[in-house]
Structures are given as structure tokens and as C-alpha cells.
Amino acid sequence: MKSKLVTTLMAFGTVMALGSAALAQGVNLRIMCGTVGTQFELCKKVTGDWAQKTGNRVEVIQAVPSSNDRLASYQQQLAAGSSDIDIYQIENIWPSLLGDFFVDMKDHVPATALRDFFPTMIENHTVNNRLIALPWYGDAGLLYFRTDLLEKYGFKAPPKTWAELEAQAKVIQEGERRSNPNFWGYVWQGNAYEGLTCNALEWIVSFGGGTIIDTRGNITVNNPQAAAALRMAAGWVGTISPRGVTSYREEDSRGVWQAGNAAFMRNWPYAYALGNSADSPIRGKFDVTVLPRGTGPNAKSASTFGGHSLAVNRFSKNVKAAADLAVYMASYEVQAFRATMGFNPTRPAVYKDAAVLRAAPFVGKMDDVMNSATVRPTTITGTKYPRVSEAFWNASHSVLTGRSTAGAALAQLQSTLNRIKGNGW
Amino acid sequence: MRPTIAKHNSLAARKARTGWLYLMPTILILLLVTVYPLGRTIYLSFFEAGLRFPLKLEFVGLMNYINLFSDPVWWRSVLNTVIFTATSVALETVLGLIIALLVHTNFRGRGLVRTAMLVPWAIPGVVAAQLWRWMLNDVYGVINDLLMKLQLISRPYAWLAEGMLIMVAVVLADVWKTAPFMALILLAGLQAIPKELYEAARVDGATPAQQFWRITLPLLRPVLLVALIFRTLDALRVFDMIYVMAGTQIATISMSIYGRQQLLEFADIGYGSAVSTAIFLIIAIYTAVYIATLKVEVR
Numbered sequence: 001m002k003s004k005l006v007t008t009l010m011a012f013g014t015v016m017a018l019g020s021a022a023l024a025q026g027v028n029l030r031i032m033c034g035t036v037g038t039q040f041e042l043c044k045k046v047t048g049d050w051a052q053k054t055g056n057r058v059e060v061i062q063a064v065p066s067s068n069d070r071l072a073s074y075q076q077q078l079a080a081g082s083s084d085i086d087i088y089q090i091e092n093i094w095p096s097l098l099g100d101f102f103v104d105m106k107d108h109v110p111a112t113a114l115r116d117f118f119p120t121m122i123e124n125h126t127v128n129n130r131l132i133a134l135p136w137y138g139d140a141g142l143l144y145f146r147t148d149l150l151e152k153y154g155f156k157a158p159p160k161t162w163a164e165l166e167a168q169a170k171v172i173q174e175g176e177r178r179s180n181p182n183f184w185g186y187v188w189q190g191n192a193y194e195g196l197t198c199n200a201l202e203w204i205v206s207f208g209g210g211t212i213i214d215t216r217g218n219i220t221v222n223n224p225q226a227a228a229a230l231r232m233a234a235g236w237v238g239t240i241s242p243r244g245v246t247s248y249r250e251e252d253s254r255g256v257w258q259a260g261n262a263a264f265m266r267n268w269p270y271a272y273a274l275g276n277s278a279d280s281p282i283r284g285k286f287d288v289t290v291l292p293r294g295t296g297p298n299a300k301s302a303s304t305f306g307g308h309s310l311a312v313n314r315f316s317k318n319v320k321a322a323a324d325l326a327v328y329m330a331s332y333e334v335q336a337f338r339a340t341m342g343f344n345p346t347r348p349a350v351y352k353d354a355a356v357l358r359a360a361p362f363v364g365k366m367d368d369v370m371n372s373a374t375v376r377p378t379t380i381t382g383t384k385y386p387r388v389s390e391a392f393w394n395a396s397h398s399v400l401t402g403r404s405t406a407g408a409a410l411a412q413l414q415s416t417l418n419r420i421k422g423n424g425w
Numbered sequence: 426m427r428p429t430i431a432k433h434n435s436l437a438a439r440k441a442r443t444g445w446l447y448l449m450p451t452i453l454i455l456l457l458v459t460v461y462p463l464g465r466t467i468y469l470s471f472f473e474a475g476l477r478f479p480l481k482l483e484f485v486g487l488m489n490y491i492n493l494f495s496d497p498v499w500w501r502s503v504l505n506t507v508i509f510t511a512t513s514v515a516l517e518t519v520l521g522l523i524i525a526l527l528v529h530t531n532f533r534g535r536g537l538v539r540t541a542m543l544v545p546w547a548i549p550g551v552v553a554a555q556l557w558r559w560m561l562n563d564v565y566g567v568i569n570d571l572l573m574k575l576q577l578i579s580r581p582y583a584w585l586a587e588g589m590l591i592m593v594a595v596v597l598a599d600v601w602k603t604a605p606f607m608a609l610i611l612l613a614g615l616q617a618i619p620k621e622l623y624e625a626a627r628v629d630g631a632t633p634a635q636q637f638w639r640i641t642l643p644l645l646r647p648v649l650l651v652a653l654i655f656r657t658l659d660a661l662r663v664f665d666m667i668y669v670m671a672g673t674q675i676a677t678i679s680m681s682i683y684g685r686q687q688l689l690e691f692a693d694i695g696y697g698s699a700v701s702t703a704i705f706l707i708i709a710i711y712t713a714v715y716i717a718t719l720k721v722e723v724r
Contacts, residue, residue, distance in 0.1 A: 071689075071690065075689055078478075097476070100477050182564050191672060192673065243563060243583035243587060244586045245583075255562070256565065386690050386692075387691055
């Protein structure tokens with residue numbers, strides 16, 4: 001009887017010891033990745049590779065697609081001190097909002113290794129001297145155009161200025177309407193949300209109208225060039241762009257574009273791979289270029305920068321392993337692989353990688369765009385950025401929908417921004 | 426005499442104590458899930474608090490309320506909510522009553538129709554809103570296509586972009602989703618009306634219209650009122666339909682969307698709590714008024 005008990009206890013003890021040994025071999029991590037386009041599948045693949053190499057387990061959780069909603073859900077989880085998610089995929093407009101809740105990546109990456117990233121991106125993610133996330137990939141607004149239709153209507157090159165775009169869109173739209181009454185010249189993102197802030201910022205910068213708030217914190221948006229830019233965009237609604245464009249987000253415009261119902265589209269790089277997918281009606285019939293420039297002394301081509309980075313939750317139970325995974329995901333090899341899938345590297349060296357350029361010539365074009373992309377005024381406005389952006393997109397939306405003139409809307413915006421600024425940003 | 430009273434009293438006291446004991450779990454749960462969060466929200470509304478780590482609170486008195494009441498967007502959201510509530514509840518009541526009267530009659534396949542009728546109500550709000558968003562798209566949406574083919578409209582409308590049309594679209598989508606709920610409650614009310622009343626009315630030569638106005642409607646009144654209260658309370662808190670179909674734009678922003686924006690998107694916990702408290706007060710006042718009217722009704 002006694003010996004039986006001892007045997008049982010010994011067996012139990014052995015099982016326990018084995019169990020804890022198995023646990024010590026690897027940890028469970030959870031990462032929240034974006035889901036638009038192919039992002040989710042790619043995230044699963046890359047984290048799966050790491051898990052296999054290191055003997056850990058990674059569970060990929062789908063983040064909400066809309067930027068505004070994602071921020072809100074992150075804030076809720078982090079404010080509650082939740083340790084459920086170890087790594088968050090964040091956007092470059094959030095560092096000062098969420099930075100407190102993430103670990104300093106400088107404790108996990110040697111300073112020399114950080115020099116391999118674009119310096120502006122590292123700067124963008126440094127809050128109070130803490131590097132709160134590793135830059136993962138960059139986005140920038142692009143002009144998509146139908147090569148077949150440009151040729152059909154005798155245009156030799158895609159538009160260099162907005163005036164050229166308007167003229168080409170008009171001709172192609174009139175021609176195509178004969179066979180397709182649903183055809184439109186130009187689609188973009190005009191809904192009242194963060195995407196409109198990106199679109200409207202591009203128009204205004206392309207007219208030399210500044211970036212809403214300058215780097216010293218002065219409110220500069222109420223100027224004649226900015227008004228001219230907004231007036232121009234309002235003129236598109238109902239002429240070369242569908243009236244509904246003021247309710248479009250990224251996927252709404254892609255819906256019209258990819259069905260073959262638009263000659264031009266403004267969108268992020270993700271739409272490139274999807275437009276060339278096997279079941280796409282416009283496969284092989286389009287290309288991308290920089291967005292057109294406006295008129296005026298400081299007119300230039302402008303494209304809003306959207307960066308995505310990897311941040312480690314400070315409440316994570318496995319900070320070291322999580323940081324390790326983040327470093328792997330932002331490594332040269334992984335970024336080179338992802339570059340061929342349409343995600344722009346945050347390391348300048350990858351743009352010169354011969355193997356990458358052979359697999360995806362598209363990447364070569366992005367180098368210039370990424371270098372000259374316009375950053376939204378997030379660093380200077382800090383935690384007040386969401387209010388600034390909301391005020392800006394509401395003002396732009398009121399001009400686009402004809403509820404206000406450009407001049408009046410910008411004057412109103414100036415006083416709203418002054419109120420938000422208060423004693424300082 | 427005295428001892429009996431004492432005995433009686435102690436018995437009553439024991440009874441009361443047992444009663445309280447039985448109520449205790451309910452009271453505790455209510456304290457935990459309702460009174461505490463509500464109290465905490467009201468408490469936070471007197472502070473300036475951003476979403477930081479660690480959380481810092483700075484007492485500002487009534488500042489949040491002063492700012493709230495001087496914000497034109499807040500008042501716009503109140504107005505939008507009232508417009509949405511009044512139009513959607515009115516349409517849902519009329520439509521619900523018509524549907525209820527129709528399925529109350531005897532016909533083949535009535536059971537099937539009654540079940541099918543509930544499908545819109547069974548679809549989650551966000552899913553229904555996204556469905557309508559796609560159907561109402563100006564270029565590839567089915568609604569424009571249908572109306573054009575029926576020659577009811579001459580050009581495709583941008584339902585989700587053109588001024589007042591957004592509110593119209595949101596209200597119609599909500600009516601589609603919630604009229605079945607109204608119909609279901611009213612159907613239960615109709616079934617409770619004794620058939621003899623109609624037989625007697627027919628014997629006396631009352632027309633169907635007279636039967637409706639003199640018998641159906643007055644006897645349906647209590648049920649109608651309860652249904653109205655439920656729907657109005659729900660509509661005053663509207664979030665999903667408007668948020669998915671129109672986002673946070675000022676033309677359609679509701680009180681709940683405004684509150685969520687301040688609390689979550691702007692991470693302003695103090696001001697957001699003041700908004701929540703204000704919404705709570707508005708709905709509490711509405712409920713008090715309705716209950717008072719109901720009491721009059723019952724008498």
C-alpha cells in the first residue's frame with residue numbers, strides 16, 4: 001500500500017518536472033497585426049518562421065482595419081494594464097499617445113544597429129528619449145493610373161500636375177461613359193476620417209500651402225494656397241470623381257478602381273499587389289507614379305507618409321522574447337522578403353538590394369517617394385494630434401461637400417486649432 | 426397587549442431581515458456593475474485626466490461641464506440624436522403596426538412569414554450597417570441600380586455623401602432593422618385582445634375602420650407605450666448604425682459617438698466622463714417623464 005503511494009507520487013513528480021521543462025523551452029507570445037490586403041497572412045508566416053527557429057509559440061491576433069478604431073482599442077487594452085498582447089503593430093502618428101505603455105527598444109537593440117534604419121523614422125518613434133517601437137514598413141500616397149486607357153486616348157505620360165490630371169480624367173471619362181455609364185475619372189478617400197487628413201495634406205503641400213502646423217508649432221493652414229488646393233478638390237466632386245467620394249475610405253475607392261470603373265486612383269501601396277491578383281479585371285493594365293503637383297511658387301509633388309512599427313507592451317510577461325521577435329521581424333532578411341510583397345522597407349539598404357529589385361521592380365520607385373514623403377504634424381502636437389486631425393478633416397469635408405467655402409472653413413479651422421492648442425501643444 | 430405587539434414586531438422584523446437577505450445578492454451585483462462604474466464616471470468627470478502611465482488626476486471642478494456646454498458639436502450631436510430618435514421611432518411604430526396587423530390575420534404560411542419577418546432584427550447592428558453601406562454605394566451599390574432600372578431616379582444618388590441624404594439613409598436602415606421588433610411586441614398585444622369584442626362590433630354593424638379606431642388602438646395602447654419606451658431608450662443611445670455608415674462626421678454625429686470620440690480617440694478621460702454623465706442625465710430625465718406619463722395612463 002505504502003509503496004504504491006510512493007510510486008504514484010514519484011510518477012506524479014516526474015510528470016511535473018517534465019512539464020516544467022517543456023514550459024521552460026518556449027514561451028507563448030501574442031502579436032496584433034494589421035489585416036488589410038495580404039498583411040495578416042504575411043504576419044502569420046514571418047512570426048511562424050521565428051517560432052520554429054526559437055522553439056516558442058506565436059499567436060497572431062487580427063487588429064481592427066480602421067486606423068481610428070484600432071487606436072481606440074489599443075488605448076482601452078493598454079490603459080487597463082492588459083498583458084494579453086505582447087507586440088502591437090502601431091502607426092507612426094501614435095508614438096506620443098501610446099509611448100508610455102511600450103518598452104524602450106534601445107534596451108534591446110544596439111545603437112549601431114539602429115543606424116541601419118531611416119533616421120527620420122527612428123526620430124519619429126523617439127518619445128522623451130525612449131525608442132518606443134521599431135519601424136517595420138512605410139506607406140506613402142501614390143497615383144495609380146490605367147496604362148491601357150492612357151494609351152487608348154493618346155496620352156503619352158501620366159499627369160505631372162493636377163491640371164493635367166483633371167484634363168486627362170475628363171477626356172477618358174467622357175470616352176468610357178459611352179460604353180460604361182458607371183465610369184469615373186479619379187477616385188480617392190474623401191470620408192471624414194484620418195484618410196482625408198492624408199489626402200487633403202497632400203493637396204495643400206502640393207500647392208506649397210504648408211503642413212497645417214509647422215515644426216515650431218505655429219498654425220499655418222489658413223493661407224491662400226491651402227484654400228486654392230481645397231477649392232480644386234471640391235471641384236472634382238461630381239465632375240471627375242463620383243459624388244459619393246466624400247464617403248469613400250481606402251477600400252471603397254479600391255472597389256471602384258479594381259472593378260475597372262476609374263482611370264486614376266489615389267491610394268497606398270497595398271492596392272498594387274491586389275490589383276494584379278489573378279482574378280482582378282485590371283491585372284497588368286495599370287501602373288503607379290508620384291502624385292501630381294499643384295501651382296504656385298512652392299508647388300511640388302507631395303505624398304503623406306504612413307509608417308507602421310512594432311511596439312512591445314510594457315506589461316508583457318515575456319518582454320525579452322517579445323523584443324526578440326520584434327527585432328527579427330524588422331531585420332534585413334524579413335524586410336527584403338516583405339518588400340517583394342509590396343511592403344516598403346524601413347532600411348534604406350533594402351531599396352538597393354539587387355535580388356529584391358529583380359523580384360519587384362516596384363520597390364525601386366518607392367525609394368524617392370519614401371525619402372520625400374510628408375509627415376503629418378504629430379511630433380509637435382503630441383497627444384493633441386487626434387483633435388488636430390479631426391478638426392482638419394472636418395474642415396476639409398465641409399469644403400468638399402459644399403457646406404462651406406474654402407476661405408471660411410480655413411478661418412474657422414484656425415480658430416478651432418487655436419482653441420485646441422491653448423497655452424501650447 | 427404589549428408582549429403580543431413585541432412578538433408581532435419581532436416576527437415582522439425577522440421577515441424583513443429574511444427579505445433583505447434574499448435581496449442581498451441582487452443589491453451586491455447592482456452595486457458592483459452599475460452603481461460603482463456610474464459613480465466612478467461621475468467622479469472622473471470633475472478631473473482633467475489623459476491616458477498616461479501612470480494615470481494622473483488633476484481636479485478641475487466644473488471645467489469639463491463648462492467646456493461641454495459651450496461646444497457647438499455637442500449640441501449638434503444632441504440635435505442629431507433627437508432627430509434620429511423622433512423619425513426612426515415614429516416610422517418603426519407605424520410600420521411595425523401595419524406588419525403586426527397583416528400577420529395577425531389568418532393566411533397560409535403565416536408561421537413562416539412571422540419567422541422570416543424577424544431576420545433583420547436578428548442580424549447584428551454592425552453587420553446590418555455594413556450591409557447597407559455596400560448597398561448604398563453610389564457606383565456599385567444595388568439600391569441605385571434598382572431605382573435606376575425602375576426609373577424612379579434619373580441619376581445615381583450618393584446616399585452616404587449628400588447632405589441630408591446621409592441622415593435619411595441611416596434612419597431607413599434603422600427602420601428596416603427595428604420595425605420587426607416593434608411588430609413582434611405589437612403582435613403580442615393584438616393577440617391579447619378578446620375576439621368577442623370584434624364579433625359584437627360586427628353584429629352592431631361597425632366598419633373595419635371603426636373597429637380599428639374604437640377597439641384595436643385603445644386596447645393596444647399599453648403595449649404600444651411600452652414598445653415606444655423601449656425603442657426610444659434604444660434610439661437615444663444610437664451608435665452602431667451611424668458610426669459604421671457615416672463615421673464621426675458632424676452632419677450625423679450622435680451623443681454616443683461624440684462621447685466615444687472624446688473618451689477613446691482623444692483619450693480625454695475627464696471630459697469624456699462628463700459627456701457620459703450628461704448623456705446619462707438626459708436619458709434619466711426622459712425615462713422619469715415617460716414613467717410619470719405611464720402612471721397617469723394606468724390610472
